[in-house]
Amino acid sequence: MLVSDVHFPKDLTEALDILRKRPGTLVYAGGTDILREQASRGLELPAELIYVRDLPELRRAGLTERFLEIGAAVTLSEILELGEAALPPLLAEAIRGVASPTIRNLATIGGNLASRSRFMDSWPALACLDALIELRDQGGATWMNVNRLVGADGRPAFPEGALLTRVRVPIERWDAWLLRKVGLSDYPAPETAVFAFSARAEKGILVEVRIAFAGESALRSQALESSLIGRSLPLSPRESSSIASEYRGLASEFGDNLSLQFGALVDGALGLLSR
Amino acid sequence: MVYVATVRSPSARGSIRSIRFPRLPAGYRSILPADIPGRNRIQSFGAEVPILAHDKVSYAGEPVALIAGPDPVLLEELAAATKVTCDEEEPYLNWESFSSDQVAVKRVAVVGDPDLAFSIAASVFEESYTSGAIEHYYSEPQGAAAAYDYDKIAVWSATQWPYHVRDSVALALGCRAEEVSVRPTRLGVHLDGKLWYPSLLACHAAIASIACGRPAKIVLTREEDFRFSPKRARSSVNVRAALGSSGLLSAMDVRIAINVGAYGPLAEEIVSQAVLACTGAYACPNLRVEGYAVVTNTLPAGAFGGLGASHSLFAVEAHANRMAAAAGEDPADWKSRNVLRKGSPLLTGEPMGEEVPYEAILSSLAAASDYRRKYACYELVRKRRSGRSDGPLRGIGLSFAYQGAGPFLSGDASNSYTVEATLDKDLKVRILTSAAGGAGLVMDVWRQSAAQILGVEIESVSIAVPDTDQVPDSGPSTLSRNVSVINRLVVRACEAVQKRRFRDPLPLTARSVYRVPKPIKWEGGQVSGSPFDTAAWAGAVVEVELDSWTMEPKPLGIWLCVDGGQVVSPERAAASLRSGVADALGACLCERFSPSEAAAPGSAYFRYGLLPLQALPPISIAFLPQGRRAPVKGIGELPFDTVPAAFLSALSQAADSSFSCLPVPYARIFGALETP
């Protein structure tokens, strides 16, 4: 059993300083993903870790006209408590489906996005909403679209060495949205994934559509989305099922069940636009 | 005090070549088979289970050694650092088809002339139904503690059978049974997962205590318990049924294979019960049934909410529903025609002695669930549907089954069980029975019986804690026995007290002894006895909808109607049945235990969870009204005997397919719905 060095920075500056001096230090907030599959009595933690859960800069949440900003160490429960007026329904629905209320009291949005092993429940919703994450390191701060957290192989590609500090969710009007968790399990398993969809229409023309699906891998196709934009609504059943099967083709690495479910969900979501 | 950690076999089958412990600090010691003072085995219903595997290992995870010491944290590490190497052999894993040396128990019965009946049958249907393994997820993971208490060894154990613990520990320590005192701790909901395994852990604790000269405690974590304690046995039931031109069941040929894992401690009981239940609630004049308990090199497996009947009841009901659907008939009518009646021939050769309340139960269920109309409607939609998105994907299933008298525990030493009742000077009554652990609601039944006979308030009746120094051996506590056997003994003991009451001074104590006369006998293909003695009957209706996008089954409603005889407290009984229904539904939907996955450390344990409460549909429980002299019956197993088959049939209708195992993998549902 390796006993770790635990750093308790009192603010973000101190935290970044520690990360600069000791790159590779594990960032620890809620810890629910880090400790997810550890059954031994003693925790298995790396040699060094930095506890960021209480950093004041990571604990704020605020709403402006244009976006909702949430600190990385804000818990999933706290996000839900921001209320319907502040929270985009797609995101609220995604977070509501995570684990159980007690785990949501512990898990943070930053941790939910920073998982290295798979995509967690908030990613598809945030991807559809084109949310941005702020990454801080010795060079400064950059904002990155969450869609760039997906590697070329569809697997998580979280930038190493950077600290996720804030999430910024654009506030936009959506005419239709759908969020579905797939796989009858409240635990992130190979057969679970989350589907997110949002769309906007003007004068019967589809002007914006976003479709994201993620479990162990993630999928969002701007090419297919572009091919839908500009079409007049309602889409014909043939159009919907044609797009759905293209998506299904892209999703083959998810396995039989998930790719079939994904295709059906795309079809169903597009069907919402027909009403 | 010392804690005890278990060193386990990494191999499913083989011989132990070496066990290499890490350097053990002072105060820590290893315990090997040679350290067992008495015999290195537990005896359980005819099977023998090693306390610590010596030379041969029979399943991955089998205990081969123990380490005892004061710090549980360090212990865990020491156990993990211990290297066990085995000369591996090819493990026996097949069980749906198996070799004869894997057969631990075989039960055969033949009635009438099935071959002839099949040859002249109007139609024949055959299908195999499989039930998967389920984790008990009881209220508390297993464990035990042991310590010297003057001249005795005291053992603390959460067990359904304190006397089995006592006798097992005595055998292991090589002492007399009277020198062991078992003090039961709170049992909670056990779902029959604590019948014999607690005795194994008790032996571990006792041996460690003797070896270290200190009190010793072994406690499994949920993860260890999940991976290494016995689970519900997997089963495969092949049913071939013949119908005459009138739609009456004329013959059945049933082959039951139950995977009891390594050693198969409850094999005899489970196979016997499964075979007895192989025709379900139906009259079948010609029958051949073969039941096999198949031993494999996997975790020992056995009881779960009953001991064996549910495997057959699931298959028979699913099959009956399928036959009805194939003939374009509502299963309710099929059942009506074929259900047992007074005088119907039973597989035991005797005629059925009582009426079966099928019509009354059906009537209640149909009214509550609107079953008839829904079944017809969903059949119509199913036949006309052209694709996944054409119409709601709904189904409704009906099942009808019973909970019998319970395990007969044939094959064990005395078959003689005792209950004691005492009426003291303050007119307070104490009942002493070893079956009190985890008896829950049934204790109210005993108290009611005592109160009625002795003319006291039920509040004056108490049930003693089943400490083996205080209470007699009444056998184990199981859902059915607690009513069929124990309650009778309570009644007799109280009657004996009542008889002497006005002659002799108080306090008065009476014992009643029941020698179970091997109620079911198996002899060369013939079975005799009365399996329906005090059987409780129930019907279940399950309505299911498939999400049209994700194809995931969503239960819409569950209705259970029970003929439970005299129900002492209907509200509490209904609450208990509702939680049983929730548990049965979990087994249908999301609880899947794979012994091979669980043997290795990893996510199988983390992924296993009970069905979240918010996913439950409305559950409605109804009891048939009873006459005043209705007997008391055990009803706790009924949800497991009825809900799965009704669920399977509902799902099959919704997906327009014929499923035959639970849970159904999504790929199968998709496949069924995608093909036009």
Added chain:
Amino acid sequence: MTISLILNGEDVSAKVRSVDRLADLLRDTFHLIGLRSDCRCGRCGRCLVFLDGRLVPSCIIPAFAARGKEVVTIEGYAQTEDYADVKAGFADAGVSTCGFCEESKIMAAGALLERRPRPTPREILEQMSSAPCRCTDPDAIVKAVLAASDRRARRLYRRAGQ
């Protein structure tokens, strides 16, 4: 490392290793055996504590994360009026549990009522899934929490009236 925290209202400190789970610290060092560290994955609900007012599974929290915080275990919570309301609500509804999950369920109910004084049945069932048990009757548990909600409301009204 040595950490200080407020445990059931008292200032305490303890030596902890980074690998220690909070649940084990509470049980072994502080002998608060009302909680258990069984599942080690935050699922079974037997290790629930209030951490800075939030109900969390202490088995998946490192002991060091309690540094400087307020921890209330069932031993502390059982002294509160919130607990009394819930316990009485369970009795009103005639809920009988297996005995093992009762305290976890009471804490879960209490935590819910604090934030949602009038919860819907669905909210109740979701919250009670934080303490899953084979013995749970969904109807009874909803009744119990609604009864507790009534009691709590009456108590707070009385207090407001004074």
